[in-house]
Amino acid sequence: MEIDFVIEKFILVVAIFAISLVIAMYSTYAERKVAAFLQDRLGPDRAGPFGLLQPLADGVKMFMKEEVIPANANKWLFMVGPGLAMLCACIGTAVIPWGQDMMVGDRLVKLQVTDINVGLLYIFGVISLGVYGVMIGGWASNNKYSLLSAIRAASQNISYEIAMGLSIIALLLVTNSLSLREIVEQQHEWRWNVLYQPLGFIIFMVCAFAETNRAPFDLPECEAELNGGYTIEYSSMKLGFYLFAEYINMFVSSTIMAALYFGGYNYPGMDYMATLLGPTWAPLFGTLIFFLKIFAFIFFFMWVRWTIPRFRYDQLMNLGWKGLIPLAIANIIVTGIVIAIVNKF
Amino acid sequence: MGTSVFYFVATLSVFFALMVVFAKNPIHSVLYLILTFFTFTVHYILLNAQFLAVVNFIVYMGAIMVLFLFVLMLLNLNKENEPNKSMVLRIIGVIAGGCLAVTLIGSLRSVAISDPLVLKNPSLGLVENLGKELFGPFMLPFELSSLLLLSAMVGAVLLTKKEEKVNG
Numbered sequence: 001m002e003i004d005f006v007i008e009k010f011i012l013v014v015a016i017f018a019i020s021l022v023i024a025m026y027s028t029y030a031e032r033k034v035a036a037f038l039q040d041r042l043g044p045d046r047a048g049p050f051g052l053l054q055p056l057a058d059g060v061k062m063f064m065k066e067e068v069i070p071a072n073a074n075k076w077l078f079m080v081g082p083g084l085a086m087l088c089a090c091i092g093t094a095v096i097p098w099g100q101d102m103m104v105g106d107r108l109v110k111l112q113v114t115d116i117n118v119g120l121l122y123i124f125g126v127i128s129l130g131v132y133g134v135m136i137g138g139w140a141s142n143n144k145y146s147l148l149s150a151i152r153a154a155s156q157n158i159s160y161e162i163a164m165g166l167s168i169i170a171l172l173l174v175t176n177s178l179s180l181r182e183i184v185e186q187q188h189e190w191r192w193n194v195l196y197q198p199l200g201f202i203i204f205m206v207c208a209f210a211e212t213n214r215a216p217f218d219l220p221e222c223e224a225e226l227n228g229g230y231t232i233e234y235s236s237m238k239l240g241f242y243l244f245a246e247y248i249n250m251f252v253s254s255t256i257m258a259a260l261y262f263g264g265y266n267y268p269g270m271d272y273m274a275t276l277l278g279p280t281w282a283p284l285f286g287t288l289i290f291f292l293k294i295f296a297f298i299f300f301f302m303w304v305r306w307t308i309p310r311f312r313y314d315q316l317m318n319l320g321w322k323g324l325i326p327l328a329i330a331n332i333i334v335t336g337i338v339i340a341i342v343n344k345f
Numbered sequence: 346m347g348t349s350v351f352y353f354v355a356t357l358s359v360f361f362a363l364m365v366v367f368a369k370n371p372i373h374s375v376l377y378l379i380l381t382f383f384t385f386t387v388h389y390i391l392l393n394a395q396f397l398a399v400v401n402f403i404v405y406m407g408a409i410m411v412l413f414l415f416v417l418m419l420l421n422l423n424k425e426n427e428p429n430k431s432m433v434l435r436i437i438g439v440i441a442g443g444c445l446a447v448t449l450i451g452s453l454r455s456v457a458i459s460d461p462l463v464l465k466n467p468s469l470g471l472v473e474n475l476g477k478e479l480f481g482p483f484m485l486p487f488e489l490s491s492l493l494l495l496s497a498m499v500g501a502v503l504l505t506k507k508e509e510k511v512n513g
Contacts, residue, residue: 128407154415
């Protein structure tokens with residue numbers, strides 16, 4: 001293994017890590033601003049111009065708070081919970097292709113940490129691990145509310161994972177590949193997968209909302225009945241990690257949706273732009289477009305949160321098992337039949 | 346390098362598997378079992394069976410163990426409400442376990458050390474090749490096993506259904 005390869009990947013990993021943390025940090029600010037906008041308020045505007053330093057102030061506040069570990073809690077697992085939540089949130093970005101191959105000097109740089117040929121399944125696996133942070137933290141707190149919340153999180157996660165997996169199968173029928181890079185490359189110019197799989201996209205998106213525990217699926221942290229659920233015993237930066245992990249998850253799911261269904265770094269007129277900007281700047285422009293798509297999805301997440309009220313638990317289960325799963329199976333069958341007919345003629 | 350990684354991971358697997366048995370708290374047992382499965386995933390990757398690795402990761406670590414943990418959390422087993430085990434029960438347990446150990450060791454002694462198997466196609470574990478094998482020569486057993494799983498699923502649903510009351 002050449003040393004420059006290692007350095008290149010190291011820089012890429014650090015950059016992606018830093019970008020996801022900064023985006024998650026400013027998502028907290030954006031969430032409050034969007035909420036304020038939707039409720040006709042001003043939102044945070046005291047720290048810095050337009051309140052732009054608010055996330056920093058929140059971070060400092062979190063670090064300065066007193067650290068409390070309940071006497072009857074399981075101390076080790078209590079600490080493992082938030083760490084696991086952060087870990088699972090951060091490792092998902094490893095297989096995302098952020099842009100086309102870029103020329104830096106005379107060196108071809110791949111804007112992707114690793115292109116494994118089971119990339120899609122890897123992401124699916126990371127998503128399914130995400131619930132352990134909540135479950136372990138909720139159980140280790142030794143609190144009835146936390147325990148109920150952990151159990152809710154587990155059943156919700158398992159239920160919506162199935163529909164999500166089924167919607168991915170329909171996507172696989174279209175793309176014929178599990179490698180994320182190939183899936184994105186196939187969506188050249190305007191041939192985005194959402195045009196071929198609109199129903200699959202809607203199912204995937206609803207499941208992504210449920211897997212990230214975002215409203216209207218935030219039953220594990222329901223304030224009205226569970227007092228905040230699994231976070232109830234947490235204080236200081238451990239609480240901060242849980243809240244932060246949710247925003248990173250939101251960023252990662254937005255990225256996955258943009259890459260799988262909305263073309264990733266592809267945009268109409270990209271061939272023309274490539275001749276205009278050259279092999280160094282055109283891929284970067286594509287990456288910029290990719291991030292704009294991601295931000296649009298993050299905004300959509302927030303928009304939904306401040307528009308739609310929380311589900312009741314039985315409604316959640318009905319939607320998952322009786323609504324989305326049959327719909328996803330029907331989607332697979334229809335997609336299969338259409339592909340068979342198209343291949344015939 | 347491959348062998349030393351294998352021995353390292355194998356040691357971890359055995360260690361975590363032992364911890365599953367020796368942990369007093371059932372939740373800790375399940376967490377150690379999750380770690381054991383994780384080391385299995387690493388083994389599959391070392392064997393170049395990427396698909397099996399990632400499926401083991403999703404199905405065993407991500408789904409089945411979540412359900413295990415879910416059930417144990419619902420039961421909420423702890424020291425206070427653990428039923429007292431009598432001495433007779435413990436002795437019987439030790440004898441039964443000892444018998445099993447003797448049988449296992451005895452049967453393992455008679456097994457010869459297997460020759461290293463050389464695969465005709467070393468990249469058989471990659472998704473594409475595995476899919477072609479499963480849906481080509483092994484089509485019938487593959488579909489039959491799915492039928493078996495379906496019948497198990499229907500059986501489980503039937504068991505959870507409450508019997509309708511017969512009002513005369």
